[in-house]
Amino acid sequence: MTRVFSGIKPTGPVQLGNLLGALRRWVADQDDADTVFCVVDLHALTVPQDPAELRTRTLELAQLLLAVGIDPDRSTLFVQSHVVEHSELSWILECTAAFGELRRMTQFKDKSEGADFVSAGLFTYPALMAADILLYDTDEVPVGDDQRQHVELARDLAIRFNHRYGDTFVVPKATFPAAGARVMDLQHPTRKMSKSEESPQGTILVLEPLDQVAKKIKRAVTDAETEVRYDPEAKPGVSNLLSILGACTGDDPAELAGRFTRYGDLKAATADAVVEVLRPIQQRYAELAADPAGTAAVLAKGADKARAVAGPVLERARANLGLLPRT
Numbered sequence: 001m002t003r004v005f006s007g008i009k010p011t012g013p014v015q016l017g018n019l020l021g022a023l024r025r026w027v028a029d030q031d032d033a034d035t036v037f038c039v040v041d042l043h044a045l046t047v048p049q050d051p052a053e054l055r056t057r058t059l060e061l062a063q064l065l066l067a068v069g070i071d072p073d074r075s076t077l078f079v080q081s082h083v084v085e086h087s088e089l090s091w092i093l094e095c096t097a098a099f100g101e102l103r104r105m106t107q108f109k110d111k112s113e114g115a116d117f118v119s120a121g122l123f124t125y126p127a128l129m130a131a132d133i134l135l136y137d138t139d140e141v142p143v144g145d146d147q148r149q150h151v152e153l154a155r156d157l158a159i160r161f162n163h164r165y166g167d168t169f170v171v172p173k174a175t176f177p178a179a180g181a182r183v184m185d186l187q188h189p190t191r192k193m194s195k196s197e198e199s200p201q202g203t204i205l206v207l208e209p210l211d212q213v214a215k216k217i218k219r220a221v222t223d224a225e226t227e228v229r230y231d232p233e234a235k236p237g238v239s240n241l242l243s244i245l246g247a248c249t250g251d252d253p254a255e256l257a258g259r260f261t262r263y264g265d266l267k268a269a270t271a272d273a274v275v276e277v278l279r280p281i282q283q284r285y286a287e288l289a290a291d292p293a294g295t296a297a298v299l300a301k302g303a304d305k306a307r308a309v310a311g312p313v314l315e316r317a318r319a320n321l322g323l324l325p326r327t
């Protein structure tokens, strides 16, 4: 059975891009793959975090994953820092990665530019992400387009390690959705929607009031033309709405364009479709939020299941590297 692994950072309230680019596919993958999903709290530490907020957000994010449809009986759902193997393999992969290849990561360039404090962890983050993936003998990593380069690096590191030390890691590949792989900010449609960016009017939060969601979509930036056409280069705002609508309905964005003659109608249809996707998630989340102990128990069980897979893979890597056995 194909093994699927993916993760999400507790760095802010989950936004529509996370849902359409990644989480909805995680849910679908449960039908035909062996799925492992992780709240990657160690990744959140690459930028300073308020401890109380981090604690709350980590639990809330796990509750949201359950609300979206991750089923702990079919998937392994856990918190990254509960499985210490991630940190150890991360160090091994930092020593496998070249400084130059980490420096080429565009997310590092974007996130470090203009920042007051750039942690060493922000730079080595892709090695930790590679460890997350490789620890589970992962075949496929469902991600949004922004993570393409990081999954490529995980592939390269697996191939390099296997070449140097003998067959150790399964070589993974990224998978992307047909629509919604890169949901853009509604007010700045050339920039991706992001949970930690300060763009309240451009970002749709999965748990925000539904009337507010509809308003934000109706106020989305388009352009001075009137033709509804899918052309992300020339018409980023309109194309973003078509992509969002397509991701919600399962239709092709270019084909959807032919159904609209006015921007107002496209916005109304997109708002309705997004609201219908979010409504059941919000209802289920409200139930789960009332039982934090239940979620903590799910996560404890998930960590045990994860460790049972990650432990032997790490031991394989340690043995092939020549590290003395621990026992």
Ligand code: AQP
Residues within 6 Å of the ligand: 007, 008, 009, 010, 011, 012, 015, 017, 018, 019, 020, 021, 022, 142, 143, 144, 145, 146, 147, 180, 181, 182, 183, 184, 192, 193, 194, 195, 196, 197
């Ligand atoms: N705008 C997006 N469109 C499509 N997919 C997206 N993803 C994120 N933004 C978009 C996908 O969501 C998954 C989880 O993301 P993450 O938490 O690991 O971090 P990220 O990719 O850096 O997402 P954010 O929201 O932009 O977080 P911050 O602001 O903290 O950096 C990934 O599969 C990602 O591709």
